[in-house]
Amino acid sequence: MNDSWDFYSAGRLVFGTGSRYQLESHLSAIQKESRILLITDPNLVQAGVVDQLLTGLGSGVKKCMRIFDGGEAEPSIEVAMQASAEAKSWNPTVIMGLGGGSNMDLAKITAVLHTHGGQPSDYFGFNRVPGPTCPLIAIPTTAGTGSEVSHAAVLSDSETGVKVSTLSPYLRPSLALVDPELTYPCPRKVTAESGMDALTHAIEAYTARKPSDRTSPEPNGSPYPGKNPLADAMAEKAIRLIAHNLKTATNQPLNQEARENMALAATTAGLAFSNGAVALVHALEYPMGMALHCSHGQGNALLLPHVMRYNLSTRMEAMAEIAVMLGVSSPAMSQEESALEAIKSVETLNQTLGIPHRIRDLGGRRDQLEGWAQKAFDIKRLMDINPRQPTLKDLLQILDAAY
Ligand SMILES: NC(=O)c1ccc[n+]([C@@H]2O[C@H](COP(=O)([O-])OP(=O)(O)OC[C@H]3O[C@@H](n4cnc5c(N)ncnc54)[C@H](O)[C@@H]3O)[C@@H](O)[C@H]2O)c1
Numbered sequence: 266m267n268d269s270w271d272f273y274s275a276g277r278l279v280f281g282t283g284s285r286y287q288l289e290s291h292l293s294a295i296q297k298e299s300r301i302l303l304i305t306d307p308n309l310v311q312a313g314v315v316d317q318l319l320t321g322l323g324s325g326v327k328k329c330m331r332i333f334d335g336g337e338a339e340p341s342i343e344v345a346m347q348a349s350a351e352a353k354s355w356n357p358t359v360i361m362g363l364g365g366g367s368n369m370d371l372a373k374i375t376a377v378l379h380t381h382g383g384q385p386s387d388y389f390g391f392n393r394v395p396g397p398t399c400p401l402i403a404i405p406t407t408a409g410t411g412s413e414v415s416h417a418a419v420l421s422d423s424e425t426g427v428k429v430s431t432l433s434p435y436l437r438p439s440l441a442l443v444d445p446e447l448t449y450p451c452p453r454k455v456t457a458e459s460g461m462d463a464l465t466h467a468i469e470a471y472t473a474r475k476p477s478d479r480t481s482p483e484p485n486g487s488p489y490p491g492k493n494p495l496a497d498a499m500a501e502k503a504i505r506l507i508a509h510n511l512k513t514a515t516n517q518p519l520n521q522e523a524r525e526n527m528a529l530a531a532t533t534a535g536l537a538f539s540n541g542a543v544a545l546v547h548a549l550e551y552p553m554g555m556a557l558h559c560s561h562g563q564g565n566a567l568l569l570p571h572v573m574r575y576n577l578s579t580r581m582e583a584m585a586e587i588a589v590m591l592g593v594s595s596p597a598m599s600q601e602e603s604a605l606e607a608i609k610s611v612e613t614l615n616q617t618l619g620i621p622h623r624i625r626d627l628g629g630r631r632d633q634l635e636g637w638a639q640k641a642f643d644i645k646r647l648m649d650i651n652p653r654q655p656t657l658k659d660l661l662q663i664l665d666a667a668y
């Protein structure tokens with residue numbers, strides 16, 4: 266069966282070194298006189314990234330801006346409530362997220378709560394945001410999550426021990442402003458790990474099921490419809506860019522070409538996964554990352570080769586194509602040899618970047634694996650779109666191999 270598919274992005278995507286200087290003109294195009302709430306975190310204030318953005322703005326705009334700098338990595342529901350209280354007191358007409366995925370997601374949830382009221386948990390899951398939010402601007406400072414163009418916002422729920430996603434077309438920002446220069450102060454570890462998150466997005470999107478191959482389509486539609494040609498094109502672009510630029514961006518933080526290419530890779534990977542899919546790697550990372558307090562990118566990077574190996578039998582051709590994109594295939598290789606080379610290349614990249622390759626290296630215990638397998642198994646939207654349908658035992662075996 267031929268699939269029909271559609272494709273979404275941010276309302277407007279502005280990309281380029283120095284593009285932050287255009288923010289004021291884009292702001293006035295969105296709204297004549299806005300009251301802005303800028304959501305960020307103390308590290309970005311200290312690293313000078315907030316100043317990098319503010320220097321491009323006139324005093325009129327700055328007077329109408331309040332800064333909430335209480336964001337945190339992998340934000341909790343409690344921090345979302347604090348940001349929402351700030352929004353209540355300032356009553357902004359525009360909400361802007363400056364940071365990695367954490368601050369952009371926090372800005373998204375704050376915009377939802379500010380516009381529609383209630384608690385974060387009222388909106389967990391797919392399609393539960395009842396309508397548009399106030400205009401939302403996303404300005405990434407990592408090259409990783411693609412949240413600037415995605416329909417997702419992730420919070421950490423300490424009560425259930427998993428990360429919870431709010432997924433809605435209304436969470437795609439009105440404006441995504443991607444200025445690669447804002448990633449220059451990004452610490453080495455964050456550059457490496459968020460870059461591997463982008464690679465995971467691209468590989469999971471490229472190897473996902475097609476919409477017509479789904480076994481149990483959800484009645485109200487799915488946040489992850491599956492593989493489609495435009496998402497594939499975005500994923501391919503991202504994989505090629507990451508293979509050629511992630512190591513350089515990590516080792517030479519001021520390398521303009523590498524930073525630009527990684528920023529482009531993260532955004533294209535965001536377009537790929539948010540119109541295609543993320544799958545089993547993300548499902549396993551959500552409980553594991555919560556328990557081990559590792560970054561989302563670090564958890565994904567560690568799990569990615571193991572999930573690729575599990576999916577290999579059903580995605581041999583796609584993985585061989587990924588090997589070509591990663592630059593590790595040669596004409597003399599069989600399809601299977603190429604596919605195996607792709608997995609090996611991801612492992613080597615992790616090693617080169619200094620990302621731990623075993624769960625125990627992140628402080629995990631073997632007796633935790635069963636609980637994570639069960640929690641991942643329960644995230645049906647991610648299980649269903651994975652190319653191979655895992656049993657609970659399969660999940661445990663994947664985790665065990667990664668242990
Ligand atoms: N919404 C989505 O589509 C989506 C997709 C994937 C992941 N996520 C979520 O995004 C979060 C991870 O985001 P991330 O990987 O971008 O990292 P992050 O936003 O958590 O940032 C990590 C750390 O790096 C610091 N930092 C970020 N940019 C910096 C810079 N330029 N200079 C100095 N310090 C900087 C931050 O202050 C923070 O302490 C997780 O919560 C994850 O679940 C969201």
Ligand SMILES: [Zn+2]
Nearest residue numbers: 410462466561
């Ligand atoms: Zn991710």
